[in-house]
Amino acid sequence: MQNPNINTYIEKNKDRFLNELFELLRIPSVSADPKYKADVIKTAVCVKEKLVAAGADKVEICETAGYPIVYGEKIIDAKLPTVLVYGHYDVQPADPIELWTSGPFEPVIKKTDLHPEGAIFARGSCDDKGQMYMHVKAFELMMQTNSLPCNVKFMIEGEEEVGSSNLATFVKQNKEKLKADVIVISDTGIIANNIPSITVGLRGLSYVEVEVTGPNRDLHSGLYGGAVANPINILCEMIAKMKDDKNHITIPGFYDDVEILTAEERAEMAKAPFSLDEYKKALDLSDIHGEDGYSTNERNSIRPTLDVNGIWGGYQGEGAKTVIASKAYAKISMRLVPHQDSEKIMKIFGDYFKSIAPKSVKVKVTPHHGGEPVVTPSTSVAYKAASMAMETTFGKKPVPVRSGGSIPIVAMFKSELGLDSVLMGFGLDSDAIHSPNEHYGVFNYFKGIETIPYFYKNFAEMSK
Amino acid sequence: MQNPNINTYIEKNKDRFLNELFELLRIPSVSADPKYKADVIKTAVCVKEKLVAAGADKVEICETAGYPIVYGEKIIDAKLPTVLVYGHYDVQPADPIELWTSGPFEPVIKKTDLHPEGAIFARGSCDDKGQMYMHVKAFELMMQTNSLPCNVKFMIEGEEEVGSSNLATFVKQNKEKLKADVIVISDTGIIANNIPSITVGLRGLSYVEVEVTGPNRDLHSGLYGGAVANPINILCEMIAKMKDDKNHITIPGFYDDVEILTAEERAEMAKAPFSLDEYKKALDLSDIHGEDGYSTNERNSIRPTLDVNGIWGGYQGEGAKTVIASKAYAKISMRLVPHQDSEKIMKIFGDYFKSIAPKSVKVKVTPHHGGEPVVTPSTSVAYKAASMAMETTFGKKPVPVRSGGSIPIVAMFKSELGLDSVLMGFGLDSDAIHSPNEHYGVFNYFKGIETIPYFYKNFAEMSK
Numbered sequence: 001m002q003n004p005n006i007n008t009y010i011e012k013n014k015d016r017f018l019n020e021l022f023e024l025l026r027i028p029s030v031s032a033d034p035k036y037k038a039d040v041i042k043t044a045v046c047v048k049e050k051l052v053a054a055g056a057d058k059v060e061i062c063e064t065a066g067y068p069i070v071y072g073e074k075i076i077d078a079k080l081p082t083v084l085v086y087g088h089y090d091v092q093p094a095d096p097i098e099l100w101t102s103g104p105f106e107p108v109i110k111k112t113d114l115h116p117e118g119a120i121f122a123r124g125s126c127d128d129k130g131q132m133y134m135h136v137k138a139f140e141l142m143m144q145t146n147s148l149p150c151n152v153k154f155m156i157e158g159e160e161e162v163g164s165s166n167l168a169t170f171v172k173q174n175k176e177k178l179k180a181d182v183i184v185i186s187d188t189g190i191i192a193n194n195i196p197s198i199t200v201g202l203r204g205l206s207y208v209e210v211e212v213t214g215p216n217r218d219l220h221s222g223l224y225g226g227a228v229a230n231p232i233n234i235l236c237e238m239i240a241k242m243k244d245d246k247n248h249i250t251i252p253g254f255y256d257d258v259e260i261l262t263a264e265e266r267a268e269m270a271k272a273p274f275s276l277d278e279y280k281k282a283l284d285l286s287d288i289h290g291e292d293g294y295s296t297n298e299r300n301s302i303r304p305t306l307d308v309n310g311i312w313g314g315y316q317g318e319g320a321k322t323v324i325a326s327k328a329y330a331k332i333s334m335r336l337v338p339h340q341d342s343e344k345i346m347k348i349f350g351d352y353f354k355s356i357a358p359k360s361v362k363v364k365v366t367p368h369h370g371g372e373p374v375v376t377p378s379t380s381v382a383y384k385a386a387s388m389a390m391e392t393t394f395g396k397k398p399v400p401v402r403s404g405g406s407i408p409i410v411a412m413f414k415s416e417l418g419l420d421s422v423l424m425g426f427g428l429d430s431d432a433i434h435s436p437n438e439h440y441g442v443f444n445y446f447k448g449i450e451t452i453p454y455f456y457k458n459f460a461e462m463s464k
Numbered sequence: 465m466q467n468p469n470i471n472t473y474i475e476k477n478k479d480r481f482l483n484e485l486f487e488l489l490r491i492p493s494v495s496a497d498p499k500y501k502a503d504v505i506k507t508a509v510c511v512k513e514k515l516v517a518a519g520a521d522k523v524e525i526c527e528t529a530g531y532p533i534v535y536g537e538k539i540i541d542a543k544l545p546t547v548l549v550y551g552h553y554d555v556q557p558a559d560p561i562e563l564w565t566s567g568p569f570e571p572v573i574k575k576t577d578l579h580p581e582g583a584i585f586a587r588g589s590c591d592d593k594g595q596m597y598m599h600v601k602a603f604e605l606m607m608q609t610n611s612l613p614c615n616v617k618f619m620i621e622g623e624e625e626v627g628s629s630n631l632a633t634f635v636k637q638n639k640e641k642l643k644a645d646v647i648v649i650s651d652t653g654i655i656a657n658n659i660p661s662i663t664v665g666l667r668g669l670s671y672v673e674v675e676v677t678g679p680n681r682d683l684h685s686g687l688y689g690g691a692v693a694n695p696i697n698i699l700c701e702m703i704a705k706m707k708d709d710k711n712h713i714t715i716p717g718f719y720d721d722v723e724i725l726t727a728e729e730r731a732e733m734a735k736a737p738f739s740l741d742e743y744k745k746a747l748d749l750s751d752i753h754g755e756d757g758y759s760t761n762e763r764n765s766i767r768p769t770l771d772v773n774g775i776w777g778g779y780q781g782e783g784a785k786t787v788i789a790s791k792a793y794a795k796i797s798m799r800l801v802p803h804q805d806s807e808k809i810m811k812i813f814g815d816y817f818k819s820i821a822p823k824s825v826k827v828k829v830t831p832h833h834g835g836e837p838v839v840t841p842s843t844s845v846a847y848k849a850a851s852m853a854m855e856t857t858f859g860k861k862p863v864p865v866r867s868g869g870s871i872p873i874v875a876m877f878k879s880e881l882g883l884d885s886v887l888m889g890f891g892l893d894s895d896a897i898h899s900p901n902e903h904y905g906v907f908n909y910f911k912g913i914e915t916i917p918y919f920y921k922n923f924a925e926m927s928k
Contacts, residue, residue, distance in 0.1 A: 286824060331784060
């Protein structure tokens, strides 16, 4: 049942809700790049102030070995259930900057085909400042309308885009403080603005950087070409060897632990609304590409991957330089599915990569962050509370879906705090997160603020 | 027979000869990068002034559609033979700049293992400002000691490092002005400072840039990974496909026109002094690498190559970014041997590259410059004059060698002017041309200035 107070409050504060988010978006909190360090910290301070203003108690900036975690809470009655909100205030790098049609840190509302009422264009607008801030504003709404039905805790971190390296330590050291009944995270999406969905599965991640060294210095390709190992050619050959002609990954043991879905489960998945033509059109793809024997939706959700996320070596400037580079580099990530283990995959990747290197080069493999795949239960009270909340605000029951993305901390929350997470996000796949021109629908932002109070209400009532 | 006047004059002017070269080296005449345009032109003006000062007549800066050509001459008697000196005043880009131990455009003399009397460290010190300027100073020496035995013409261009795109037009339009009996070029090397050699063969070059496009924008590797073509992975696979497991190039027709040397010719080549252990040690190679069935010296001289000179795509910054790039790029060069044709190779490369692209990507191939392979006759008067000159100054008869490098204009001079070139260079393979820390031995610089006047004398006498 709809609660008119919610919509009235949102309507009255619409401009302020947008302006406050814009304020956050203007700070370039790129956690991957040390040159933004001061900005990342400034963003944490800003989040702290916003939580205080919304009515949270005990708001503090918790130092870690890396960027701080902002914590805040509102305990109205120790006997009531507690919702722990997780979000992150850091963002992906903005490059390639030249492809943005407006400044990545100059938020502006522009209309798009999928967002006729406008979308907020800025790095982090969807991932995750916009989605995280919906929770702060929904909390303010419940406080101001005297409708907060349970306790709430906020844990907003600043290292999600670089692997949440210090979050596990924080969680381990603060189990009492973080005690709750459920975690709610808005860092995922819905199928479409008229097809709500809730994410029930996430892929894991192993991310590595590789370096291939040939000669000890750059060489003239005329004088040496043909007679020494060219590390760029070799790196390409090694990367090519990691997949066979059916696009299966060739690392021995890579598929050993992969969950095999039944024919029934795959048939169920295939019912999700999806148009291959529209998919190809939206990305201007002449053809799709992936592992033999699986559909597009299976390839990006229930199957593991190996993607080169970056490659570089030799001369990249204008014109022609006839050089054999001394070194070539690549950043490679593997998305994992249940029940693959990110550390095991990292190890067998490294072993295999070294084993296929010719003797003429030296190889270095550096692990970056990893994370475990998860499937969250769609039978829990929390899932039902979220599903009912969305049904109330969208007028349609949401579809449970598996996402191809990774939120590695979901598995960690389960193991450290014993808590399931509800992945109730409001973004669209087309929002270009991690890409130039990231945006977040104005509709989606306010729909999130509207939906969250229903989730609290349902969860509090169903937990009785 | 040694001429004491030569050594006396060099000894007396040693410091000035070095300082004048330093002046040239301080101007960053990088022809590949438009941001150095003013510097490239400044270098042309500097070369002009030096030619005038050395005693040349009719010195002028000849405009072309690109960077100008500096021309000058000294005609002492129309009946005497004429030597045409070719050199270039432009240089390769200096990057990766962080690997230079001193500024690339701040020349300084430092001792090295192979240059115990010091070497000049600077971009262009060997390739080709240092070698070109030896000719200017040798000319000054002959003028000042009244020993110029024939006519001389200078043609010093500024686009050698970007394919000499406008030189052919200049040559075609100035056949009368450039009329000569031989061309002499110092843009190659000797085997070692105690093993003189003259280059009698050069490889040709086809240089292309390729672009592979997958989706129309960068994508989140979680949401899309596995389901769309990753242009970096695809580019790697395509590059890998260009060679088989014996390191033969797989482009259909690539070897069709390759000159096959007889067993005798190969046996003769194998006599050139060469230590594989020292080669590996100098480059810190754990193993050599190349086409099956050929020695290192054959691989880098009589066999064609395919080398990636640069590759880039996706995220190259600090840390990890989980992105599927929209585009990936590579610069690829092929060194050619007689009787391959650079345009034909460019074409079959493009055809093949496009043919092996999966339907899921779009491919663009852009040709950069090319040049034809050449073999210059070691039986000519000019070769003998150069050989005798080197024998006089080194005390040892030089070895004729085939180089793996390319000086595409040699074939063009032959076809347009009907002139053979004598490739009498004084650099060492270890001089790191096209690499960080390029240098040129002080010994080599002065040995060049000393040798050139003997070449003129021998050539004038033998041409009578």
